[in-house]
Amino acid sequence: MDLIAAGGSLLIMLIAIYILAIMTDEYFIPSLDHISGLLKLPSNVAGASLMAMGSSAPELAIAMTALFQGSGEHSDVGIGTIVGSAVFNILVITGASALARPAKITLSVVLRDCLVYVTSIVLLLITFSDGKIHPFEALTFLLLYAFYLLILYKWNSWFPEETLAAAEHGEEENKQSQDATELSPGNIMGSLKHWLIKFLGIFAGEVEKSYLRVFFVSIAVIIGLSWVLVKSVIIFGDATAIPPVIVALTLLAAGTSAPDMISSVVVARQGRGDMAVANAVGSNIFDILIGLGLPWLIAMGMGMMTGGHIFVEVGTANLLSSTLVLLGTVFVLFIFLYTERTLSRKEGGILIFLYLIYVLWIVLWG
Template identity: 25%
Template sequence: MTYVLLVVGFALLIKGADFFVEGASKIASLLRVSPLLIGLTIVAFGTSSPEATVSILAALDGSAEVSLGNVIGSNIFNITLVVGITALINPLKVESATIRKEIPFTLLGSMVLLVVISDIALQGFSSNLITRSDGFIFLLIFTVFMYYIFEVARNNREQLDTEEITEKSSWGKNAIKTLLGLAAIIFGGEMVVRNSTEIAISLGMSETLVGLTIVAVGTSLPELVTSITAAIKKQSEIALGNIVGSNIFNILFVLGTSSVITPLPVNDKIFMDIFIMLFLNVVLLIFSRTRYCIGKIEGSILAISYVLYLIFIIIRN
């Protein structure tokens, strides 16, 4: 039965992503807002909902390793496999604003995370901990980022050309399609995570490994499916915005909220994964500067990187 529910979850993710991307891209047109900004906000928040739900529930249950591992593993999965596969399907165009601000912002978030968990090295404490104060810092930075995004959207709105929409039902129809897609993504993601975790634990995997692999991949499936769907529909701005936005949401909002609920103890092993995440963020920034496009070669390198990372953490654990 667990395997059947896993397949149902995958089906909901795929169909939900199709609805969500289509509805969100049309709403962007109606609002005269850049598809990139829609990807960075609405789509990113929607596809990050499983990470938020799982990490917050893990924090409440006292499973800090799953909570933190989920976020780190999801971000690495997004940068490598999601960007890689999406670029292989359709090369991702990179707007200059994304290179200058959004992608470096993910790097900033990763560096802040590294600083706040280094209590032993920086302050001489007996253990590393993401405290409630650290959580509020994350949420404060997240608020600043959201303010910046909406300011950009407001300033760019009148510069964008948009088609005249004569159909009165367009707003309602697309809003319903987007909400239905989001609901299917969240529900499908939950089914996949719950059942895949149950399977993994029954096979004797450790909590840290489950968080970095099964839970991380499961909660990142909406990003993968949504970005692939967006790439197929030639909405590369939504695809890339979704990935970058999701990574920012994961660190600042998901970890921020989780640690405000309850302080999160940090497993020493996670430091290596954070360094890998930082390195991959730099690689993504470099790749995005080459011809302002992440092509098939870069996509192949990123996808292979995830396979190597997966082998590394399985051997390590």
């Protein structure tokens, strides 16, 4: 084992993840929020499209850069990050939110999102079955997400009371998420974050004055940091003899999802645990359908233009088992939510314990 290469790449990964979280939360998501306001999108549609893109930007960018940066198991780093992040979101984010405060849920909303989510996972399993992703499969991912957005748009007229409640919850969640990221002047990490935000702001600007500049600079920084992360994962895997996809399924997935977990716990403590659960499932739908479907379709389009392959090869050895685990977690979560319409602290603890078992299994036998 090359300890210097392993330690150096791990340190670079942690730094890149930290800067990535700040860039996404402080600049990219606010610019998307500003754009959704200008477009006057319904709150649930904006949340499932632009805002979901904001919270899932790291995973999407990593999937894109990994696909074009490497081949074989290296290109599977992006898929591993998204699948691992999805497992983390369902088990850890919802579990931690329930531990902070039990969450009462709206069954119809959970049923809606879980049905779309299960369909997404089944579609993913089908595409993994032969180790190749074909154009019509990637296109199906995008079409299913478009159908999901259509359902959300129509949901306003079907269940107006739920839509109003969700909007109120969303406004309070945004406020509480901002409160969660407020800086403490006497805190070392707070001071570091303060100066880092100032430094990034030199290039990005201010959302209110130049939201398009902030938007495009944020995308450029996120893509650049994702490239660094993918390279670091490959170097770490080579130095430790751990397959890069295993590192992506665990370390990289948890790292990119950790900021969402912190904000979800803060929201849950304020009595909005239902929003934490809904956002975890909704974010996973975006990650799978757009985070995988879009990079695959772009890669195949470029392959057609350059006379190369019109399919994408994926190594399914580690990914297939994790995707099956992902399917199982949805049913466990739904059973917990369906029985009492509440996610209790005990059930939250069970979900986190299941994630620890999953990580142990992946590392030792994955």
